[in-house]
Amino acid sequence: MSIRVGIVGISGFGGGEALRLIASHPSFELVYAAGDGSAGSRLIDRFPGVPGKLAGLVIEKWPPETLPKLDLLFASLPTGASAEALARVPQEVRIVDIGGDHRYAEGWTYGLADIWPDRIRGQSRIANPGCFPAATLNTLAPLxxxxxxEPGNIVIDAKTGISGAGRGGGDSRFGYAESNENLQPYGLLTHVHMPEMATTIERLSGGKATGLVFTPHLVPMTRGVLVTLYCRGSATTEQCLDAARSFYADRPFVRVTDTPPQTKWATGSNLSFVSYAADPARNLVIAMGVVDNLGKGAAGQAVQNANLICGLPETAGLDGAPVWP
Structure with a gap:
């Protein structure tokens, strides 16, 4: 079965990672690539290592009304840039929005694939979670x-590689000279990922996420997200680990580890690693999660969601091992 696929925003990091995964996917055929800044160039001009069968594909501008015949569209655009345009895409074209405009928006399904796969299967409009929510929510869900x-008073301390800011970052802080040998907190109190994390915590727990604190930090590496979550609860470490092993028993991409996870474990993959340490006497649970921000945090989960909505094996095109070292 060949499914005709397009990528909008292909020149960014998320779009480029989607290209890498789709190029070797057993059922997806990339027939359309679009990007405003790169329109007119061939894929091989932007991605010299692209497979030969895709090398000559020309990147186009993308008025939604002039899309070729597609079965599936991946949109990887900055937050604020996709809502109006994607509303003009024909309804018969299934969409996975890697950007942030449709998370918990009416008419769109929140694509937390490892936790709610049955809600995603057969849908036509999927909002991919952000990278920090992907790491955080996969880690918290079993607990x-x-x-x-307790769903309230969770403190999220997060570290991310520079590629999470997008290509160029749009900010001098994300340049090499500013980020190398440096550690920077950012997005204090008002980060764009806060609402989707709070909403999902409440839906998973049935309680209120009041008191949620989230502080991301930029670290001088290219890829990876590590979240350390401080929670209130009287469970033991083993109870937390057992709960996660049971919760994810039949899920292909979540690994529960006895030792704290490391970002390099997930590099280049769609894997999510979770672990826990608890001190019941102090009513304290420390939960830790790792994803590749361009994999599970973006294009990897997007392909996983696309597999679900297209009725394909969930792991199709995503079986590759992480890059090591």
């Missing part, structure tokens, strides 16, 4: 669903 922690 919230099992009532092992």
């Amino acid at each position: 919230l669903a099992g009532g092992l922690i």
Whole structure:
């Protein structure tokens, strides 16, 4: 079965990672690539290592009304840039929006694929979670669903590689000279990922996410997200690990580890690693999660969602091992 696929925003990091995964996907055929800044160039001009069968594909501008015949469209655009345009895409074209405009928007399904796959199957409009929510929510879900922690007063301390800011970052802080040998907090109190994390915490727990604190930090590496989550709960470490192993028993991409996870474990993959350490005497649970911000945090989960909505094996095109070292 060949599914005709397009990518909008192909020149960015998320779009480029989607290209890498789709190029070797057993059922997806990339027939359309679009990007405003790169329109008119061939894929091989932007991605010299692209497979020969895609080398000559020309990147186009993308008025939605002039899309070729597509079965599936991946949109990887900055937050604020996709809502109006994607509303003009024909309804018969299934869409996975890697950007932030449609998370918990009416008419769109929130694509937290490892936790709610059955809600995603067969849908036509999927909003991909952000990279920080992907790491955070996969880590918290077993504890919230099992009532092992309180949904309020969760503190999220997050570290991310520079590619999470997008290509160029749009900010001098993300240049090499500013980020190398440096550690920077940013997005304090008002980060764009806060609402989707709070909403999902409440849906998983049935409680209120009041008191949620989230502080991301930029670290001088290219890829990866590590979240350390401080929660209130009287569970033991083993109870937390057992809850996660049970919760993810039949899920192909989540690994529960006895030791704290490391970002390099996930590099170039769609894997999500979770682990826990608890001190019941202090009513404290520390939960830790790792994803590749361009993999599970963006294009990897987008392909996983696309597999679900297209009725394909969930792992199609995503079986590759992480890059190591």
